[in-house]
Amino acid sequence: MKKMLFIMLIGLLLPALCNAQEKKEATPELLENLQLVEKPEAIPFRLQTGFNNITAREMMTLLAFLSSDNLEGRETGTRGYNTAAEYAVSLFSLWGLEPGGDAPKVVTGQQRQTGPEVQAVKSGRNYLQEVELKEAVETSASAGLEIVRPGGGVKRTLPFSQGIDFIFNSSLPVEVSAPLVFAGYGISEKSIAYDDLAAVDVKDRIVMILSEAPGKNDSASPFQKKEIKEKYFPAMPSPHGGPDYSKASAILKRGALAVLIVKNSLSESGDIHRDLLAQQEIRDDKPFLPDSRKRLLLPGSKPMP
Secondary structure (H helix, E strand, C coil): CECCCCCCCCCCCCCCCCCHHHHCCCCHHHHHCCCCCCCCCCCCHHHHHHHHCCCHHHHHHHHHHHCCHHHCCCCCCCHHHHHHHHHHHHHHHHHCCCCCCCCCCCCCCCCCCCCHHHCCCCCCCCCCCCCCCEEECCCCCCEEEEEECCCCCCEEEEEECECCCECCCCCCCCCCCCCEEECCCCCEEHHHCEECCCCCCCCCCEEEEECCCCCCCCCCCHHHCHHHHHHHCCCCCCCCCHHHHHHHHHHHHCCCCEEEEECCCCCCCCCHHHHHHHHHCCCCCCCCCCCCCCEEECCCCCCCC
């Protein structure tokens, strides 16, 4: 069986902006995350000129160019990205900032430098730092399940299609073949005497678990206790992958070769096909790239577990 760790793609929930009138009705939770300034400090004299030049008009002028369609989204390594870098370099030079980037390259023979890298000053450096990246021009995956009855009888193969049956996201090649075990929700929570892994040997196995946790809509469930509920049913998406990724990471630490996270069909958001179609939908608030699965990585990078 060839499988890879499934990475759950979780969207970021952006907080709504409150106007002055709405701020009066801010919740205690919101106020805890705000740093209120009771008495503004005076701007030091040596910084006043620069401070007074930071205006809404100036900011809108800069952002209007950087966000224009002419820069084509500024994806790393593209023409629009280089144009934005040259624009930033010109501004830094205009403002008299001291560069701290790479030293200028040695030019020999008929070689000639062009672009922002020639913006060197007395310090012998420019405003840019060159970073080498590798590009994965193709990322695809195949997955299949082989079922063999005890005694070597009838053999059945079930193929799965990427983008239809499962989500795959990786820049490096990986192949895994091992026996498959099912471990429920993959939760080991001693505080409520719940352990899906107690009777399951996950070492050197591919472990299949359900997403989320039991008792989502059951007020009597121990998973509805305050701390447990916040852990497995967070109100806000986590930038680190959320509860499902944490469960998979804990199982991998026990020696599992791979973890398959199956969308829980009993949950309100259990329609994986609807979620997959939503990811492929073209929206105005997301960049439209000709190859949305292109990956850039640093040389020597290791694959995710």
